[in-house]
Amino acid sequence: MQKSEPPLENPEVPAARSRGRPRAFNRDMALAQATRLFWTKGYEATSIADLTQAMGIGSPSLYAAFGSKEALYAEALRYYGGQYEHLVWGGFLVAPTARAAVHALLMDSAKVLPGCTADMPRGCMVTLSAVGCEGHAELGELVQGARAVTLHRLLARIERAVSEGEISASIDTHGLARFVQTIQSGMSILARDGASRAELEDVAATAMLGWDARTRTMADR
Amino acid sequence: MQKSEPPLENPEVPAARSRGRPRAFNRDMALAQATRLFWTKGYEATSIADLTQAMGIGSPSLYAAFGSKEALYAEALRYYGGQYEHLVWGGFLVAPTARAAVHALLMDSAKVLPGCTADMPRGCMVTLSAVGCEGHAELGELVQGARAVTLHRLLARIERAVSEGEISASIDTHGLARFVQTIQSGMSILARDGASRAELEDVAATAMLGWDARTRTMADR
DNA sequence: CTATTTATGTATCAATCGATACATAAAGGA
DNA sequence: TCCTTTATGTATCGATTGATACATAAATAG
Numbered sequence: 001m002q003k004s005e006p007p008l009e010n011p012e013v014p015a016a017r018s019r020g021r022p023r024a025f026n027r028d029m030a031l032a033q034a035t036r037l038f039w040t041k042g043y044e045a046t047s048i049a050d051l052t053q054a055m056g057i058g059s060p061s062l063y064a065a066f067g068s069k070e071a072l073y074a075e076a077l078r079y080y081g082g083q084y085e086h087l088v089w090g091g092f093l094v095a096p097t098a099r100a101a102v103h104a105l106l107m108d109s110a111k112v113l114p115g116c117t118a119d120m121p122r123g124c125m126v127t128l129s130a131v132g133c134e135g136h137a138e139l140g141e142l143v144q145g146a147r148a149v150t151l152h153r154l155l156a157r158i159e160r161a162v163s164e165g166e167i168s169a170s171i172d173t174h175g176l177a178r179f180v181q182t183i184q185s186g187m188s189i190l191a192r193d194g195a196s197r198a199e200l201e202d203v204a205a206t207a208m209l210g211w212d213a214r215t216r217t218m219a220d221r
Numbered sequence: 222m223q224k225s226e227p228p229l230e231n232p233e234v235p236a237a238r239s240r241g242r243p244r245a246f247n248r249d250m251a252l253a254q255a256t257r258l259f260w261t262k263g264y265e266a267t268s269i270a271d272l273t274q275a276m277g278i279g280s281p282s283l284y285a286a287f288g289s290k291e292a293l294y295a296e297a298l299r300y301y302g303g304q305y306e307h308l309v310w311g312g313f314l315v316a317p318t319a320r321a322a323v324h325a326l327l328m329d330s331a332k333v334l335p336g337c338t339a340d341m342p343r344g345c346m347v348t349l350s351a352v353g354c355e356g357h358a359e360l361g362e363l364v365q366g367a368r369a370v371t372l373h374r375l376l377a378r379i380e381r382a383v384s385e386g387e388i389s390a391s392i393d394t395h396g397l398a399r400f401v402q403t404i405q406s407g408m409s410i411l412a413r414d415g416a417s418r419a420e421l422e423d424v425a426a427t428a429m430l431g432w433d434a435r436t437r438t439m440a441d442r
Numbered sequence: 443c444t445a446t447t448t449a450t451g452t453a454t455c456a457a458t459c460g461a462t463a464c465a466t467a468a469a470g471g472a
Numbered sequence: 473t474c475c476t477t478t479a480t481g482t483a484t485c486g487a488t489t490g491a492t493a494c495a496t497a498a499a500t501a502g
Contacts, residue, residue: 020448021498044265045356048490058451059491065449069490123351130413131263131349147414175423178411182424186407190399192351193368202396203403210431241478242468269460279481280461286479290460 027065030055035076035083039125043073043139070139077146080125087112088124089153098161099215102154102180103208109184110200113191123192127185151181167215176214183207248286251276255287256297256304260346264294264360291360298367301346308333309345310374319382320436323375323401324429330405331421334412344413348406372402388436397435404428 033054037046048069052059066072091104115122129143154177161167187200254275258267269290273280287293312325336343350364375398382388388397408421 018448019446019500021450021500023449024498041356042263042265044263047488049488060452060493061450063491127410128351130344130410135262135266144414147410172423175420175427178416178420179424179427182404182407182411182428184407185410186403186405189348189351189368189406189410190403193365195399199396199399202393203400206396206400206431206435207403209434210427210429213430213434214427239478240470240476242480244479268458270458279479281463281482282480284461 023061023065025055025057025061030057030062030065031072031075031079032083034072035079035125036119036121038073038076039080039121039128042129043136070136073139074142077126077142081146084112084125087116092153092157097166098157099166099208099211101157102211103204105180106183106187106204106207107201109187110197110204113187113200114195114197115191122194123188124184127188128192147185150184151177154180171215176211179210179214180207244282244286246276246278246282251278251283251286252296252300253304255293256300256346257340257342259294259297260301260342260349263350264357291357294360295363298347298363302367305333305346308337313374313378318387319378320387320429320432322378323432324425326401327404327408327425327428328422330408331418331425334408334421335416335418336412343415344409345405348409349413368406371405372398375401392436397432400431400435401428 034051037050037054041050048059048062051069051072052062055062062072066075088105088108091108092101095101095104109124113123126143126146130147155173158167158171158173158176162169162171162173167173183203187195187203190203191200255272258271258275262271269280269283272290272293273283276283283293287296309326309329312329313322316322316325330345334344347364347367351368376394379388379392379394379397383390383392383394388394404424408416408424411424412421
C-alpha cells in the first residue's frame with residue numbers, strides 16, 4: 001500500500017549516486033510546496049495541476065516521485081509534522097510540570113497558529129483537515145489518527161503529573177486532556193479566521209484559569 | 222449576483238398555485254438533503270451527482286430550483302441556520318445573565334454537536350467550513366461572516382452584562398467573547414472526531430470555571 | 443563509445459466536474 | 473380543446489479531474 005520508508009541506509013553516506021538521469025527538482029522543496037498547498041486549501045480543493053505548477057514540474061515527475069495524490073498528501077502530513085510540530089510541542093515536551101507543559105503548548109500555539117512566518121498558512125493543517133476527507137477513508141483515518149495523538153500526549157502528560165503528585169488522583173485526567181484539546185483545536189479555527197497572536201494568548205490565559213480551577217477541585221495540589 | 226430573497230409575498234396566502242407543470246419533488250426536502258450532504262462532506266467534496274442522487278432529481282431540476290451549486294450551498298447554509306441554530310442559541314438568547322447565557326450555549330452545544338438526532342451530522346456546519354472554500358471567494362466570505370456572527374452575539378451579550386453591572390467594566394469583553402468562541406469551535410472538531418455529549422459537557426463545565434475566574438479578576442461581580 | 447538506467451516533456455487517457463439544450467410531460471387559463 | 477407555462481428526463485456540453493504512454497534527454501557503468 002505504501003512504501004513505508006525503504007531500507008533507509010545510513011543517511012551519512014550520500015548513498016552512492018544513482019545511475020540514470022538526475023532529478024531536475026529538489027524533492028524536499030517540492031514536498032514543502034505541496035504541503036503548503038494542502039495546508040491552505042485542503043485535500044479536495046488542491047488539484048494535481050495546482051501541485052505541479054507550484055512545484056514547477058510535470059505530472060509524470062510528480063507520480064514518479066510520490067506515487068499518487070493520496071500518497072503525496074500522506075507524505076505532506078508527515079513533512080508538516082517534522083517541520084512544524086516542534087514549534088508547538090517543543091516547550092510542552094520539556095516542561096517540568098503538566099501545568100507548565102499545557103501553558104507552553106497553548107502559548108506556543110497562540111504564537112504559531114496565526115502564521116508566525118510570512119509565508120506560513122494560518123491554523124493547524126491536521127486540525128483543519130477535520131472535514132473534506134470523506135470518501136477517502138484512508139486519509140480520513142490518517143488525519144483523525146494525527147489528531148488523536150494530541151489527546152494521547154496530553155493524557156499521558158497529565159497522568160504522569162498525577163503519578164508524580166502534581167495533580168490530585170481524584171482528577172478526571174481524560175476530561176482535563178479533552179479541555180486542553182478543545183482549546184487548541186478552537187484556536188486553529190480562530191486563527192484561520194484572522195485572530196491575532198495577542199487574542200489567542202488571551203484565550204490561552206483564560207484557559208489556564210480553567211485549568212487551575214479544575215486541578216484545584218477536590219485537592220490543593 | 223444572488224437573488225436576495227425575491228419580493229416575498231405574504232406567506233399566509235398559498236400564492237395562487239402557479240401555472241405550469243408542478244414540481245415532482247419537495248423543495249424543502251431536497252434542500253434538507255443538500256444541507257446534510259454539504260454539512261457532512263463540505264462544499265468541494267460534494268458533487269452535483271451526489272446532490273441530485275440524494276435529492277432524487279435530475280440536474281436540470283436542481284439548477285431550475287436553486288440556480289447553481291454555490292447558490293444551493295448558500296441556501297443550505299441559510300436552511301441550516303433556520304433549522305438548527307435555535308438548538309444551540311435558544312437558551313443563550315433568553316438567559317437572564319451573560320453567565321447563564323454562555324453556560325446554556327456551551328451545554329446546548331455539548332448536547333447537539335455530537336449529533337443529537339440519529340441522522341444528524343456531527344459538528345457545526347459553519348464552523349467546519351473553515352477550510353475548503355478557497356478559490357470560492359464569495360462562499361468563503363459567506364461562511365466567515367456566519368462565524369463572525371457567533372463572536373458578535375457573544376460580545377453583545379457580554380457588553381450588555383457589563384452595562385447591567387453583572388460583569389465588571391474593567392473586563393476585556395472582547396477577550397472573554399473570544400474565549401467562549403474558542404471553546405465552542407473546538408467542540409465542533411472534537412464532536413466530528415467522535416467525542417461524546419458527556420465529554421463535551423465536561424469541557425463546557427471546565428470552560429465555565431475559566432469564565433468564573435476571568436470575570437472575578439479585579440472585580441467580584 | 444555503447445548500453446543501461448532514470449527522469450523529463452508532450453500529449454493524452456477515461457472519468458468526472460458543473461452546467462445546459464432540447465424535446466416531452468403535465469398542469470392551469472382561455 | 474387548444475395554448476401557454478413550467479418541470480422533467482435524456483443526452484450531452486466543454487473543462488477539468490487524477491493518472492499514463494511514449495519518445496527523448498541526461499546521467500552512470502562497462
